[in-house]
Amino acid sequence: MQNEPLGSKILSGLTVKSLLAEYPNSFQVMDWSGNFISVTERFARFLEFEPKEIVGKSIIDFAHEDDRENTQYTFDSLGENPNIVNFENRLVTKSKEEVWIIWLIIPLRESKIILGFDRDVTIQKDISFEFLLQQQKYKSIFDNLPMGIAITDEKGKIVETNKTARTYFDIQDGELLNRTLNIKKYTLIQPNGNKIYPRKSSLMRALRHKEVIRNLEIGMIKEDKITWFDILATPIPLENFGLAVAFLDITQRRHAEEKIAYMAFFDQLTNLPNRNSLIDKLFPIFEEARRHGNLVGVLAIDLDNFKIINDSRGHEFGDKIIKLVAYRIRESIRVYDLISRQGGDEFTVVLPDLSNERDAAVISESILDAMTHPFVIDGERIFVNISIGIALYPTDGKDSNTLLKNADSALNLAKSQGKNCYVFFTEELQTVVAERLEIENRMRIAIIENQFTLMYQPKIDLYTKKPLGVEALIRWRHPERGLISPNVFIPISEETGMIFAIGEWVIKSAIQTMRYWKDEGVNDVSMAVNISTKQFKHERLISTIAENLKLFKVDPHDLEVELTESSVMENADAAVRTMQEIRKLGAKIAIDDFGTGYSSLGYLKKLPISSLKIDRSFVSEITSDKDSKTIIHAVSNLAHNLGLSVVAEGAETEEQVRLLAESGVDLIQGFYFAKPMTSEDCLQFLKTELGISD
Numbered sequence: 001m002q003n004e005p006l007g008s009k010i011l012s013g014l015t016v017k018s019l020l021a022e023y024p025n026s027f028q029v030m031d032w033s034g035n036f037i038s039v040t041e042r043f044a045r046f047l048e049f050e051p052k053e054i055v056g057k058s059i060i061d062f063a064h065e066d067d068r069e070n071t072q073y074t075f076d077s078l079g080e081n082p083n084i085v086n087f088e089n090r091l092v093t094k095s096k097e098e099v100w101i102i103w104l105i106i107p108l109r110e111s112k113i114i115l116g117f118d119r120d121v122t123i124q125k126d127i128s129f130e131f132l133l134q135q136q137k138y139k140s141i142f143d144n145l146p147m148g149i150a151i152t153d154e155k156g157k158i159v160e161t162n163k164t165a166r167t168y169f170d171i172q173d174g175e176l177l178n179r180t181l182n183i184k185k186y187t188l189i190q191p192n193g194n195k196i197y198p199r200k201s202s203l204m205r206a207l208r209h210k211e212v213i214r215n216l217e218i219g220m221i222k223e224d225k226i227t228w229f230d231i232l233a234t235p236i237p238l239e240n241f242g243l244a245v246a247f248l249d250i251t252q253r254r255h256a257e258e259k260i261a262y263m264a265f266f267d268q269l270t271n272l273p274n275r276n277s278l279i280d281k282l283f284p285i286f287e288e289a290r291r292h293g294n295l296v297g298v299l300a301i302d303l304d305n306f307k308i309i310n311d312s313r314g315h316e317f318g319d320k321i322i323k324l325v326a327y328r329i330r331e332s333i334r335v336y337d338l339i340s341r342q343g344g345d346e347f348t349v350v351l352p353d354l355s356n357e358r359d360a361a362v363i364s365e366s367i368l369d370a371m372t373h374p375f376v377i378d379g380e381r382i383f384v385n386i387s388i389g390i391a392l393y394p395t396d397g398k399d400s401n402t403l404l405k406n407a408d409s410a411l412n413l414a415k416s417q418g419k420n421c422y423v424f425f426t427e428e429l430q431t432v433v434a435e436r437l438e439i440e441n442r443m444r445i446a447i448i449e450n451q452f453t454l455m456y457q458p459k460i461d462l463y464t465k466k467p468l469g470v471e472a473l474i475r476w477r478h479p480e481r482g483l484i485s486p487n488v489f490i491p492i493s494e495e496t497g498m499i500f501a502i503g504e505w506v507i508k509s510a511i512q513t514m515r516y517w518k519d520e521g522v523n524d525v526s527m528a529v530n531i532s533t534k535q536f537k538h539e540r541l542i543s544t545i546a547e548n549l550k551l552f553k554v555d556p557h558d559l560e561v562e563l564t565e566s567s568v569m570e571n572a573d574a575a576v577r578t579m580q581e582i583r584k585l586g587a588k589i590a591i592d593d594f595g596t597g598y599s600s601l602g603y604l605k606k607l608p609i610s611s612l613k614i615d616r617s618f619v620s621e622i623t624s625d626k627d628s629k630t631i632i633h634a635v636s637n638l639a640h641n642l643g644l645s646v647v648a649e650g651a652e653t654e655e656q657v658r659l660l661a662e663s664g665v666d667l668i669q670g671f672y673f674a675k676p677m678t679s680e681d682c683l684q685f686l687k688t689e690l691g692i693s694d
Contacts (some may be wrong), residue, residue: 030114032082034059034075043118048094050271064090066099074105074668075265079112082107088121114207148229148247149427153240156207166219168227168247189219189226203233207242210235210431217250228254269319269343270326278340278348282400285338285352286393296393297351300407301329304385304419306345311571318345320377321384328370333363348404357392357424364388364422388422396425426632440492442478447501451477453508455676458685459528459647459667462660467689468562469526472510473676474502494534503535508548511559513679515552520683521692528560528590533567538576542581549585556586560610564592568607576606583608590647594635605642612639614665616650622659629659636664 019555029038035058044051047062054062063071067089074087088102102115148165150158160173169185188196196218204212213233219226232246264278273281285551289296304324310318322345329347338350341681349367365389374381389411397403404423414423446452453475458467476484493499507529514527535541549556561582568575568591579589588610614632621628632648639646648660651670660668674685686692 012470027115027117028117030059032075032079032112032114032136034071034114037113046093046099046120057090062091064092066090075114075286078105078107082109098122130554131232140538147249150245150247151236152207152245154207154240156241156242158205165247168229168249188223189221191217191219191527203231203243203245206233206235227251267343270323270341271338272326272347273338275340275342275348278338279400279404281338282350282403285350286398286400289352289393292353294352295354295360295395296403297349297354297357297363298359298366298391298403298407299349299351299364299406299409299422300389301347301349302387302411302415303345304387304415306384309382309384317377321375324375324377325371325384325386329367332366332370337363345359348407354392357390360392360424361422362391364390368422369418385420387411387419389414389425390422391425418429433586435493439484439489440496443476443489443493443496443498446476446478447498447505451479452502452505452680453477454506455642456513456515456682457669457676458674458682458689459669460673461667462657462665467525467674468687469528470682470686471528471562471669472513472530473504474506474530475676489533494532497534499532499534500538500540503532504544505541506530507544511552511554512547514554514558516679517683517686520687521685522686522690524558525686526558526560526588526689528562530562530592533564533570535568536563536578537589541578542585545582545587546585549587557588559587560590561587562590562592562613565594576608579608609644611645611647611649611666613649613669616670619648619650619656619660619670620652622663623653623655627662632660632665633663640664 026041028036028043036055039051039054041051044054047054049261059075059158060068060072070087071089074085078085084107085105086103087105088100090098090100090269092098099120101124102119102121104119106115106117108115143163145162145164148168149162150165151160152158161169164170166663177364188201190196202213205211212235213231216231217228217231218231228251230248230250233243233249236242236244259693262268265274265280266272267274285296288294303321306318306321309321322341325345326339326341326347329349333339333349333351336352338352340348340350342348349363351363354360368386371384371386374383376382389407391397391403391407391410393403396406410423410425414421417423448502455473455475456470457468457473459471460466461468474486474490476486476489478484490499493502510529510668517525531541545559545561548554549559563575563579564594569580582589590611591609592613592614594612612635614635616627618632622632636646645666646664647667647669648665649669651657651660651668651672653672656670657668657672677685
């Protein structure tokens with residue numbers, strides 16, 4: 001009887017007391033309502049209580065709140081049907097930990113008690129839950145990957161797909177897969193457009209040879225649209241499995257690449273080839289001309305005064321003109337001639353197979369003639385003129401860069417000759433271009449080696465005959481060519497951007513000279529500094545002036561900034577704002593070369609200026625041209641009425657000075673009183689004229 005099973009002992013009527021004695025750590029005793037009558041030490045420790053803290057309480061008191069209803073139902077059912085049952089629930093320990101218990105509940109009918117055998121399955125539950133969680137997580141990741149995934153068996157039949165793949169290939173969720181990599185439903189193509197035959201595809205070959213595939217691009221035609229995939233395939237090293245295939249939709253990338261490729265070779269506004277595209281096509285054209293002994297014409301075309309149209313009417317209006325001009329040029333040339341847009345308002349036309357230069361002239365005249373008719377834009381008639389520069393292969397160059405450069409040089413000459421015409425590139429023009437390049441290169445060295453210097457020309461008060469100011473004039477002391485006029489190098493410096501470095505150097509040097517003169521006793525003499533058009537627009541102009549005035553401790557009222565009339569009126573509103581910033585510093589402003597530009601008198605009275613400088617062209621003709629004298633007199637009256645002083649530059653004779661005085665001019669700057677001098681010579685001149693002793 002000692003090894004008799006527990007169930008037999010219960011059925012044979014052993015008492016509860018004898019069971020507790022024989023199996024002290026096996027079960028808990030409860031009444032039929034689930035109240036604990038007796039618990040084992042093991043069970044009590046498991047729940048972190050003393051046995052006496054559990055006895056007398058219901059199992060419901062220790063059950064997790066989510067399991068109480070189910071537990072209560074189990075014990076309620078025993079009263080109606082007292083059979084052996086299994087169930088599981090969660091109990092809460094004294095430290096509020098959750099533990100999972102599987103119960104074997106044995107009701108004893110005669111004694112109306114319940115024997116509850118418990119088994120802790122918390123670890124198993126945690127493992128099972130974690131496994132389920134991981135399974136769900138990886139399933140979710142697999143399904144929601146931004147690429148299609150297909151798993152095949154060893155014959156290429158697809159046995160598993162993710163959600164993205166099912167979307168690509170129109171597979172419904174839950175649909176039985178009867179597909180293979182031998183896709184026949186859709187037409188597949190290669191990047192070059194050739195059709196792919198499924199059985200000969202790279203995927204089927206990789207399946208047979210257990211190969212890895214990377215960067216395979218395939219296009220799938222569906223509903224007249226092509227979806228492009230980047231495909232990666234790798235063998236699965238498991239029995240009965242074939243390949244894991246990843247399909248990444250790269251359709252947008254392909255479209256972007258195509259757009260970028262288009263943008264790299266075509267102009268977006270006119271859809272014409274751009275410079276890159278044109279250069280690619282020039283070499284074979286030159287080779288063909290060389291074999292047949294023909295010429296090739298390269299026309300550089302630019303719209304005349306297009307900037308004025310753009311600034312006054314806006315870029316949208318300007319774009320419409322560009323498109324219409326492109327159309328007219330295309331209609332004016334031969335069908336096999338090439339036209340490209342270089343950017344802005346510049347076009348290039350290539351003329352293959354020319355017999356002589358006259359052929360290029362005829363086509364150029366045809367283009368010019370096409371522009372004589374007005375453009376109608378938004379109901380408005382607009383006339384647009386163009387200039388054309390012509391270079392010929394092989395006489396003007398044997399490579400694309402040389403020919404394009406020489407055509408541009410000829411274009412610049414056409415513009416300088418009055419615009420609305422065509423000009424051929426010539427040897428003389430080549431000399432001019434070469435000299436310009438030499439000056440540009442030498443000028444870069446000049447900046448580094450401090451070859452620039454300032455000369456100073458006094459301004460004399462006509463009534464006191466005393467100097468009231470000087471103008472700083474830049475000169476270039478070339479080591480081989482001597483002094484080079486600013487008329488030669490300043491335009492080049494503006495085109496190349498070197499004007500900013502030169503301009504800042506002039507401001508600093510002039511203000512430094514003022515400091516030196518003041519230390520030598522020369523006061524109340526202003527220093528005028530010319531500011532170029534580009535420098536006037538530069539964001540550092542104000543800070544450069546302010547920093548140097550502070551550095552050399554010079555009174556801002558002793559500095560005068562000279563601006564040309566044309567630079568101020570190019571964008572008058574912006575110019576006024578910049579001029580107001582200069583005046584806030586305390587410096588004065590003069591308008592230089594007045595009378596040569598296109599000032600609006602309405603704007604003139606708004607400008608925060610202190611003086612006008614009459615251009616030397618009027619001064620040189622005052623003795624011989626009645627109109628010049630009238631203009632000078634009118635300008636003087638206008639200036640005085642606006643509270644401005646008048647300076648005349650370029651006076652060289654006594655007669656000119658007399659007439660200028662009669663016309664109301666206040667100050668004279670010219671050779672009659674003083675030529676431009678070095679800093680030391682000018683200092684001595686000022687001391688002598690002002691009566692300052694050394």
